[in-house]
Amino acid sequence: MSEPIEPQTPAEPEVPAGPYVYDYAASPQRQIVLPKTVPLPSLKAYRAEVAAQQAADEAKWQKMQADYETAKAKAEAEGKEAPKPPVKPVPRKDDNDMKTPWPQEAKDPDLLRLQELLGDKVEEVFEQAGELTCQVRKEALLETLRFCREDASLKYEMLADQTGTHYPAAKDFAFSVVYQLTSISRRKRLRVRILVPEGFEPESACSLYPGANWMERETYDMLGIRFKDHPDMTRILCPEDWEGYPLRKEYPTVGWGQRDIDLREDRGGVLMRIAMEKAGQMGINLKQPQAD
């Protein structure tokens, strides 16, 4: 016979006394990991990367051969069997339907025409995934857009989209600003890109493409890039008194703007109890503040 089991009363969850605040700094979502690389597609960078990879592979192969030679000499001297000669490693092929689009040299007549028109103001032109990219100097943006719009062989009448990207890891620039142009008559697309440092104000495209008005306001709102000669450079999606620029990489996904429960007015600890329960369910650490 087994012993009778004593009925157990469930333990009351311990609720420490005192006011509680949400410890933002310890919240796992609040931890920001800034990117270490600069994912800026570019033909030059890609070529340099490929060359470096090839050089590394070649060095490895040379070392393998040299190791083999020494091992062979050593084996011969000791009168043992010679080791197997090394096999040149071949890159592993993945068995899937993916063909990564790498940047390629610009062959499209539009890009060549832009290069011809702008000369050394063009920093880079390349094609990737069937899309044309033209990177120009940040001061020559408006000139480039004017050529794109008004040149008879280009005729990009419509600005489809305008946006930017934050690159905190880059040294000589902080943002890229891209303009996606569409030519309705020629059924073509072109991307014009500039790289701007923090605080630089690119010229507004509103004089050429009036539709850029809201797009540039959104870019300013989200990334904090101000545009020169813009008719109304104010925030558009966030409230006017919003602090910070949400699409920058150092901006956390939670935390800023969250309201804390005012526990000073919490008579009887009802709000605190609710907060503790909620926090327990959500797996949030509620830290007891130190006494002053």
Add this chain to the structure above:
Amino acid sequence: MFKNEEMEINLGPQHPSTHGVLRVKLRLDGETVVKCTPIIGYLHRGVEKICENKTFFQGQVWTDRMDYVAAISNNLGWAEGVEKLFGIEVPRRARYIRTMLTEMNRLASHLLWLATHALDIGAMTVFLYTFREREYLLDLFEAFCGARLTTTAFRIGGLREDLPPGFIKQAQAFQGIFLDCLEEYETLLSENRIWKKRTVGVAKISAEDCIALGVTGPVLRAAGVPYDIRKAFPSAAYAEMDFEIPTRPEADTYARYLVRLAEMRQSHRIIQQCIDGLPEGPVMAKIPKILKSEVNEVYHSIEAPKGELGYYFVGEKGGTTPYRMHVRAPSFVNMQALSKMVEGRLLADVIAAIGTLDVVLGEIDR
């Protein structure tokens, strides 16, 4: 006693005819609009920021919540954009099914537009008729993916599953009745004197202004520009479909109504072609379970019911999430045309103009 001075009023943000939380600041001289300033951002959720912290598979769920009446179009844009970023080739059967569902979604979106637009202007009855047919379509979506509005219909590389049994039969039944239903709506509206008085010549915007402001979709086509991304930059299976781009030269609210009705007929044609020519084969490409991107930058756009819906992705080396994601929402860009459409016209035309632009605030504010 009667002073001749301008008055400033707010239309919205809580007003039934602003289709959500749109606030329009209007400066009025009597009943004439002197200045119109749309103010947006009341529904901003930071979808772009959220998607930067979600994997490529998870992010698609957020696209449903942008244009919630045409979620499948948003899913298509996301899936194809990511596929372009990775260079994934989608099987032909999957592309056909995608095309069919997207066109069905276009019908559902246009039906909802017709219902609410007519309701704003004062024609109550159409609402009841169009929602009847929209229900058929939502049932089809439910049969396909289990959800009526927030579908997350596609997967990157194709579809999660093939069509359920009986789907084609149901779709055929819908195809059989839909053209008659369209004629019913036309009987109610096209020659209706009140409808014509409220729409003909109202909220005009020329083709030059449309292109300058970046306005796309039925608004641009009603101004006489035959620009449709399904033809200009075809994706999915649109290159294999036979359809026309309906245009009108008048560029007013009535022309946009006619263009959208004609577009519904073309969508009906495309769905029929998809059903008839549905190829056999797999519906999913071979892709790894974890997608790791290379340094790349793509802009992919599709023709959503409202206009050009574009997705801009920046991929980081070895990144499982997009480094940067941006949505070119058609309603956001089209909304800029509102001031041009209504300034100098009557207050009642503002309601017609908001309706005819067919905006969804979830997409404008993201």
